[in-house]
Amino acid sequence: MTTVAQSPAASASGSYVTSQKTIRSWLLATDHKRIGVMYFVATSLALALGGLFALLLRIEHLTPGPTIVTALTYNRLFTLHGVTMVWLFMIPSIPAAFGNFLLPIQIGANEVAFPRLNLLSFWIYVVGAAVVLGAMWLGALDTGWTFYAPYSAQSPSAVVPTLIGIFIVGWSTILTGINFIVTTHTMRARGVDWMRLPLFTWALYGTSIIQVLATPVLGLSLLVVMCDHAFSWGLFDPTRGGDPVLYQHLFWFYSHPAVYIMILPAMGVVSEIVSTFAHKNPFSYEAIVYSTLGIAFVGFLTWGHHMFVAGMSSFDAGAFGVLSMLVAIFSAIKVYSWVATLFRGSIVMATPLLYVFGFLLLFMFGGMTGVAVATMSLDVHWHDTYFVVAHFHFVMVGGTLTAWLAALHYWFPKVTGKMYSERLGTLGFALVFGGFFATFVPQFLLGNGGMPRRYYNYPARFQTLHVASTLGSWVLAAGMLLTLGYLSLALVRGRGAGGNPWNSRCFEWRTQSPPSEKNFDGEPQLSLGAYDYTTPWRTVQRTQ
């Protein structure tokens, strides 16, 4: 009972951080929290690297011709930027780092279902990432992160080693997915039935389903590309009777759902934070849960909208167009629900909520321009231009990265027990948000003007907008560096955060921060709902 009432700060029994102190105890930890933290460090390094590639690309675009790198280096850089950001950061960032840490606590469990598999999944990720990045020394590859055949089968760069790395990382994704699904099914504490699960857990559950179903298709397609490249199989090579468009179907069958692997956990984060800082139940818990499942399902049926001009029949194109409209509606439902959650709440502004508002604004732009590019005649003009680049960066960076920062600021006290400076948090948000806008709004205009993506040289009339975008990227980078700075500082000498600094009622805040090795002392008391804010806290304490 005391666990619910007091949400104590780190108790005498110690926390998962202090229980064991050797490096070995971290590297071989089976504790889901430690694995989550290790994933966080690893994926953050990937983010830094991917960000560095992005900055170099932006600097290259300061002038229309060659600026700092050669065409070949440029082509490798945008490929590496995509590969690093998609597979090494976006896909594992929220699920494998925050998900690992929080999922068991949010369902009142003391572990995931397969702790050793969890550790294996982390090390598979590390090995895969090392192979991908190691391939840079062999020359990396210049195909773009989409590896379109038949170019990928002919490219004179290190296609095979890079793809092997991504293939390996895929295994880690699948194992994490299986682990989360089984954990959610079998490890829920007494009283936590499905419709009482925290929304972040629901989001992770939906994500895991996609991971398990879609990733094998990617693995197989990449395997075939490797064989095409290494042994001239020719499955996607028309000169040997293969079909290059088949590759695109297979690739997007994975990669469109992969977009939802990246955005669903972000949506889960937003659901949690809105409710906590509005101090109110979500406007419609059911709507958010069912739209999560809706996205996970319909997301599998929309891949063809990447191929409207690829040589598909008009009928197929139309079908994929209308299905894409259906998947958009689930995101709209979520946005309405988040905003309505604020209604009659008791709203406290803090850095995590600022990031969530940033998310809302950017994600709405990203989502609506997504519907715009699914409007088929418009896509003919926008396809493969900077408009599409801006659109998916609004979703991936404006959405996922912003939500990742929100999650980081929201759960930082949970994971470390420390608190950061709110003032620097606000400043960091202003820089990230402003920098993001300045970087990507010009790219919408570039796309309108017909600037194709993946162009090393570009016509001089596009220069002004390119320079604006590059300047924006520097502001964004400054914001990220500032955030890294003050969070590191808080880690070393931040003040104690207390058990539940945000006054949240969600299950993970019903234990001490940082949590003990077993998450809860004794059986977790979760009879009060995760979003039940109708009872004043003092009354709850008295009745317990």
Added chain:
Amino acid sequence: MLEIFRTIFGLPPGASSFADGVDLLHLFVITITLLGVFVITLFTLVFVIRFRKRPEDDSTPRVRANGKREALMTFGTLALFLLWWVLGYRQFLVMRRRSEPADTVYVTAKQWMWKFSHSQGQIENDVLTLPVNRPVELIMISRDVIHSLYVPAMRVKQDVLPGRYVTFWFKPVRTGKYPIYCAEYCGIEHSNMIGQVRVLTDEEYRNWLNDAARARPLASVGREAAVKHACLSCHTVDGQKHLGPTWSGLYGSDVTLANGDHVLANAAYLTESMMDPASRIVAGYSPIMPTYLGSLDPAETAAIVEYIRSLQDAPLHPTVPLPEPQALPVANSPARSDMDVRP
């Protein structure tokens, strides 16, 4: 108003018959998007100010979603999205299905250049010269990897695939020079695979044709190619039925296929029949023709199509008449005439 919109949103001039429609839809979609984002942001701001935490607050009422209102919001938004789709798909079909007769240009893409072969025999590299106000159909193939022909001013883009002919069409409505970009990443010089559409007035275009008329008439080149590749061993040019359908009067005719479908014998269909003969067999013939993919180069293909086109008005009846079959005694003539009625 469209011009103001184009200026603000950085759109290129609209030089094809598609451009105005596409840009109007663009304006509609982007206005709704901005409006939607504005309204939702406004609600967020109002809520944040109106419902900010007050010291006495420790609990909040449980607000339950109003099902009717939720359904209205959901289906209202869905209806809007579907409206966009209907409008967009209709325009898309217009782009995909050519409704007017058009000139044909064969396009060969390769790393890293565009080659345009006109049916009058002119061949251009990286420049595509067209007359204004005349629809043009591009029949395209790539010699290596996937490219994508993108003409922003025409609002058209189509991937160019190796091993398969794809077609699209547009109608330039403004004279001028408009850039062509390759939009599908194709290797190190991808960003230099650029070109230009040059739209001329009728008179300028005729002059250009005359200047460029050093080339032989394409139909005669086509006849030579047809002889060289032994096309004429199976196809006659005088209306006679042989192993394959006659070329006489074939171009532009309605062809009944073995599966009962009908197809218009245009450049696209004839090209497909050379490259992938088995895909659409004419009714009454066996699928015995081998593929000519790889053995006919695009210029020859264009020339043969042009040759077939030149036979469009050739006599439909054989010049050497076959002996008339003797009329058999007709037993049941009404039934026969029933069978002649096309379904």
